[in-house]
Amino acid sequence: MNRTSVSDEEIVLKNSIQIIYKIKIFILNSSFKLTTFYTSRIESMxxxxxxxxxxxxxxxxxxxxLSGYTVNIFNNLKLVFIKDSNVDYEFGTGLVKITPGHSQIDFLLHKKNNLKIINILNLDGSFNNKTGIYFGTPMYECRKKIYVLLRNLKIVIYEKQYNTLxxxxxxxxxxxxPLLSNQ
Incomplete structure (x- = not known):
């Protein structure tokens, strides 16, 4: 991993085959309900x-x-459901997780909705002290460990390869x- 900052002008988009996971979550309100979302970044959960x-x-x-909330199984944070006209409802289930500390698009939603920001990465690409048992583990190794955990909990219900940039x-x-930092 390279520890330097990279400006938008120094970015090149490349086609890549990734795994996308369909994840189930429980909606907590007056009763328990189930819904799903897709993500290729299970480690950023x-x-x-x-x-x-x-x-x-x-x-x-x-x-x-969707008037209730769900709970982040990794840190017990209450995750509210919000709406935004910029979400691509043709992708996956139309429900998207928000990770403002590691996505420029999600950061804009944070600003619009006054959401919390959690940074989970150290500058060397390992997980930081906010990640509990994953602290110090390289990101791609964490992805594998988190995948095993989610499969064991029967939270991953589907996975497939897809093309992305x-x-x-x-x-x-x-x-x-992506890593939020002061300029």
């Missing part, structure tokens, strides 16, 4: 602070079941991991 669906998504438009440093040709 440790920093999730909310769930969001598109304002106009008919699956959630009249669905009062990932950001790479033009200089080093290394994958760029």
């Amino acid at each position: 440790l920093a999730d602070v909310a769930m969001v669906s598109n304002t106009n998504d008919s699956r959630y438009l009249l669905n009062k079941s 990932l950001s790479y440093s033009e200089k080093s040709n290394l994958l760029v991991e």
